[in-house]
Amino acid sequence: xxxxxxxxxxxxxxxxxxxxxxxxxxxxxxxxxxxxxxxxxxxxxxxxxxxxxxxxxxxxxxxxxxxxxxxxxxxxxxxxxxxxxxxxxxxxxxxxxxxxxxxxxxxxxxxxxxxxxxxxxxxxxxxxxxxxxxxxxxxxxxxxxxxxxxxxxxxxxxxxxxxxxxxxxxxxxxxxxxxxxxxxxxxxxxxxxxxxxxxxxxxxxxxxxxxxxxxxxxxxxxxxxxxxxxxxxxxxxxxxxxxxxxxxxxxxxxxxxxxxxxxxxxxxxxxxxxxxxxxxxxxxxxxxxxxxxxxxxxxxxxxxxxxxxxxxxxxxxxxxxxxxxxxxxxxxxxxxxxxxxxxxxxxxxxxxxxxxxxxxxxxxxxxxxxxxxxxxxxxxxxxxxxxxxxxxxxxxxxxxxxxxxxxxxxxxxxxxxxxxxxxx
Amino acid sequence: xxxxxxxxxxxxxxxxxxxxxxxxxxxxxxxxxxxxxxxxxxxxxxxxxxxxxxxxxxxxxxxxxxxxxxxxxxxxxxxxxxxxxxxxxxxxxxxxxxxxxxxxxxxxxxxxxxxxxxxxxxxxxxxxxxxxxxxxxxxxxxxxxxxxxxxxxxxxxxxxxxxxxxxxxxxxxxxxxxxxxxxxxxxxxxxxxxxxxxxxxxxxxxxxxxxxxxxxxxxxxxxxxxxxxxxxxxxxxxxxxxxxxxxxxxxxxxxxxxxxxxxxxxxxxxxxxxxxxxxxxxxxxxxxxxxxxxxxxxxxxxxxxxxxxxxxxxxxxxxxxxxxxxxxxxxxxxxxxxxxxxxxxxxxxxxxxxxxxxxxxxxxxxxxxxxxxxxxxxxxxxxxxxxxxxxxxxxxxxxxxxxxxxxxxxxxxxxxxxxxxxxxxxxxxxxxxxxxxxxxxxxxxxxxxxxxxxxxxx
Numbered sequence: 001x002x003x004x005x006x007x008x009x010x011x012x013x014x015x016x017x018x019x020x021x022x023x024x025x026x027x028x029x030x031x032x033x034x035x036x037x038x039x040x041x042x043x044x045x046x047x048x049x050x051x052x053x054x055x056x057x058x059x060x061x062x063x064x065x066x067x068x069x070x071x072x073x074x075x076x077x078x079x080x081x082x083x084x085x086x087x088x089x090x091x092x093x094x095x096x097x098x099x100x101x102x103x104x105x106x107x108x109x110x111x112x113x114x115x116x117x118x119x120x121x122x123x124x125x126x127x128x129x130x131x132x133x134x135x136x137x138x139x140x141x142x143x144x145x146x147x148x149x150x151x152x153x154x155x156x157x158x159x160x161x162x163x164x165x166x167x168x169x170x171x172x173x174x175x176x177x178x179x180x181x182x183x184x185x186x187x188x189x190x191x192x193x194x195x196x197x198x199x200x201x202x203x204x205x206x207x208x209x210x211x212x213x214x215x216x217x218x219x220x221x222x223x224x225x226x227x228x229x230x231x232x233x234x235x236x237x238x239x240x241x242x243x244x245x246x247x248x249x250x251x252x253x254x255x256x257x258x259x260x261x262x263x264x265x266x267x268x269x270x271x272x273x274x275x276x277x278x279x280x281x282x283x284x285x286x287x288x289x290x291x292x293x294x295x296x297x298x299x300x301x302x303x304x305x306x307x308x309x310x311x312x313x314x315x316x317x318x319x320x321x322x323x324x325x326x327x328x329x330x331x332x333x334x335x336x337x338x339x340x341x342x343x344x345x346x347x348x349x350x351x352x353x354x355x356x357x358x359x360x361x362x363x364x365x366x367x368x369x370x371x372x373x374x375x376x377x378x379x380x381x382x383x384x385x386x387x388x389x390x391x392x393x394x395x396x397x398x399x400x401x402x403x404x405x406x407x408x409x410x411x412x413x414x415x416x417x418x419x420x421x422x423x424x
Numbered sequence: 425x426x427x428x429x430x431x432x433x434x435x436x437x438x439x440x441x442x443x444x445x446x447x448x449x450x451x452x453x454x455x456x457x458x459x460x461x462x463x464x465x466x467x468x469x470x471x472x473x474x475x476x477x478x479x480x481x482x483x484x485x486x487x488x489x490x491x492x493x494x495x496x497x498x499x500x501x502x503x504x505x506x507x508x509x510x511x512x513x514x515x516x517x518x519x520x521x522x523x524x525x526x527x528x529x530x531x532x533x534x535x536x537x538x539x540x541x542x543x544x545x546x547x548x549x550x551x552x553x554x555x556x557x558x559x560x561x562x563x564x565x566x567x568x569x570x571x572x573x574x575x576x577x578x579x580x581x582x583x584x585x586x587x588x589x590x591x592x593x594x595x596x597x598x599x600x601x602x603x604x605x606x607x608x609x610x611x612x613x614x615x616x617x618x619x620x621x622x623x624x625x626x627x628x629x630x631x632x633x634x635x636x637x638x639x640x641x642x643x644x645x646x647x648x649x650x651x652x653x654x655x656x657x658x659x660x661x662x663x664x665x666x667x668x669x670x671x672x673x674x675x676x677x678x679x680x681x682x683x684x685x686x687x688x689x690x691x692x693x694x695x696x697x698x699x700x701x702x703x704x705x706x707x708x709x710x711x712x713x714x715x716x717x718x719x720x721x722x723x724x725x726x727x728x729x730x731x732x733x734x735x736x737x738x739x740x741x742x743x744x745x746x747x748x749x750x751x752x753x754x755x756x757x758x759x760x761x762x763x764x765x766x767x768x769x770x771x772x773x774x775x776x777x778x779x780x781x782x783x784x785x786x787x788x789x790x791x792x793x794x795x796x797x798x799x800x801x802x803x804x805x806x807x808x809x810x811x812x813x814x815x816x817x818x819x820x821x822x823x824x825x826x827x828x829x830x831x832x833x834x835x836x837x838x839x840x841x842x843x844x845x846x847x848x849x850x851x852x853x854x855x856x857x858x859x860x861x862x863x864x865x866x867x868x869x870x871x872x873x874x875x876x877x878x879x880x881x882x
Contacts, residue, residue, distance in 0.1 A: 077789020128728025
């Protein structure tokens with residue numbers, strides 16, 4: 001299915017890239033800003049900073065009071081939030097068309113003039129909130145810290161993906177107001193930001209509004225450091241075992257994959273999906289259906305830009321089964337897949353599933369805006385939304401097999417096992 | 425820097441998408457919603473089933489059934505069926521809630537015919553192979569372990585066990601507990617399937633870009649084959665009655681917890697309530713929905729005790745609960761519980777004009793964006809079938825929201841608000857060694873009782 005979402009690009013003199021994609025189906029517009037700073041940019045001793053900063057962006061700016069950003073957009077029918085990830089921080093809202101200019105004004109005020117409002121009280125309060133976020137999502141949840149262990153096992157100390165976005169609470173405790181100011185000046189600038197506007201807008205009018213509110217944002221001048229070189233797969237398995245009060249043994253397996261948009265990234269991702277992502281995948285059939293040594297199997301790919309993406313498989317070990325044996329069973333299935341590659345039916349299913357998943361993502365204007373901002377900021381390719389499905393469909397069985405043999409060897413896995421201790 | 429722009433207050437020219445409803449002679453209702461440009465179709469099937477009709481010794485059997493409908497049919501083995509589903513790009517899911525069985529499919533429009541054939545097959549001719557049933561039972565048992573290990577789901581389960589009278593099925597988890605789930609067999613599933621899963625009273629919703637494909641004919645042709653001569657009507661639904669233990673504080677010991685999960689609730693209305701449903705989502709939004717809501721304004725933004733507390737009026741098919749829940753730092757858990765109940769007490773004084781205006785604008789003006797895709801529209805229409813509501817409910821509700829004022833929202837909230845801490849059930853999941861003494865004092869002050877649950881549930 002050829003897709004033809006309209007894409008209008010414009011770059012302001014200060015370097016802000018704007019991509020407008022009109023869609024008049026419903027009377028709303030999504031504003032989505034991607035700032036080129038994530039946890040991959042954080043220095044040792046300053047982890048968790050990009051994320052803490054995201055919280056501070058809701059605490060007021062030069063002309064906006066604490067909480068007012070949320071309140072004033074919600075009150076006109078906006079839905080909004082922000083997230084932090086390894087490669088970027090994004091800020092987004094979907095608003096009724098008449099509220100577009102208000103959204104742009106609010107974003108311009110915080111993206112250009114945040115520091116006027118940051119104070120010690122806000123910093124202390126949001127540091128406490130972030131600590132509760134970490135306790136809730138990581139420390140107090142079964143397996144909540146598994147991803148942190150996986151990153152640390154898969155990547156060497158000092159690598160940008162060695163630590164998670166939530167960061168270290170000691171580092172956050174040490175953060176001062178001066179650090180906050182320095183962080184803003186270093187990373188928040190027009191030429192390190194991309195804005196996607198998707199929805200009920202006329203591109204010319206929308207760009208006029210963006211010019212009006214964002215033209216005075218300062219550029220960084222000096223861009224953040226570029227991504228590092230591609231990491232090779234691990235040369236031998238890296239293993240971590242934890243005893244924990246979890247409901248069942250769980251094995252997490254992870255691989256370093258090619259960075260997003262690298263030639264064999266898609267092939268490696270489709271390979272992982274083929275081997276472990278579907279009901280008809282060989283790992284599901286063998287471990288979940290036949291042996292029943294695994295109660296639940298999940299695979300996913302985190303597409304990243306700085307030296308590696310991450311391929312992840314999670315195996316919930318059935319009661320009475322040995323997690324080491326389960327891991328061996330998975331590796332045997334993987335080994336067989338590397339030999340034979342995907343058969344025709346599996347290939348057809350993987351393609352059909354990835355195609356439907358992409359079409360579903362693009363069906364919503366807010367998600368489309370996020371994907372446009374992503375492809376523009378990280379890959380300089382705003383029209384990716386129109387070409388993605390075809391390029392996925394163009395990956396051959398042979399490319400999938402070759403990519404799997406290069407990147408998904410059992411011997412290249414990082415393995416993190418949470419073993420259940422009997423009593424809490 | 426520019427000055428703040430003024431927003432045109434005119435509401436958007438938008439209405440909830442219209443439903444075209446036809447009835448098949450089998451008693452199945454087919455609901456089509458045309459959404460131009462939505463090329464992934466969302467197909468939602470609802471079969472009304474009342475959990476009280478589960479045999480007492482196999483509670484959870486409806487949930488297990490929902491998970492094995494596609495694991496082997498008279499025409500295909502489990503792996504053959506999975507292959508047919510996945511090669512057609514179909515995302516398939518099924519589950520059970522208070523209102524019945526849901527089977528959800530998302531499918532690229534070009535595969536609509538295949539999806540409807542497979543849907544008919546899994547609804548009408550599942551065979552429940554023994555190996556697949558054992559696997560689904562084992563998976564559900566694991567799921568129970570996980571639900572008990574997570575503080576939030578553990579709290580939700582304890583809330584229903586404490587607040588709802590044990591004579592009502594709603595006091596126990598929808599998916600059943602260990603003993604009932606373990607007793608589920610292929611034979612029992614076949615028996616229940618024959619009695620419960622039929623087209624009479626069921627609804628199939630198809631939302632998406634329908635022009636150019638005669639989806640109505642495809643659907644009727646496929647679904648006409650779904651027959652169930654032995655189908656019996658579900659027992660009429662009734663609201664869950666309160667338990668004698670409602671209003672207590674229950675501390676669930678979770679040693680080593682670095683936070684405490686707080687879960688407070690009391691009986692609430694369902695969407696059929698006299699006076700209309702419109703005020704309730706607005707009240708919940710103002711109390712504990714919006715980031716600036718009354719609870720988070722204190723517990724998150726002023727105190728920094730939580731990442732966020734959320735509340736809702738939760739409607740069942742009949743009856744419901746008002747629930748406010750979230751995680752707080754362990755050493756301020758008892759203080760937080762007191763602050764929360766204080767905010768709830770003061771909500772009896774009502775909401776201001778400005779608060780209600782902001783809730784009305786949020787709820788009504790976000791609707792076009794919230795219902796922009798085939799899946800969100802199909803989910804909403806399916807929810808109407810699950811809750812036994814008319815097809816124009818959503819548009820009438822959204823229109824009613826725009827007419828709300830402070831008086832209406834305050835009065836509706838007051839009507840259901842349970843007066844005082846001892847009238848509301850409070851669950852705290854955390855480390856009892858740290859929490860118990862202070863919580864016991866708090867219970868005495870509030871003239872209610874503290875129960876402590878120490879062991880893992882059997």
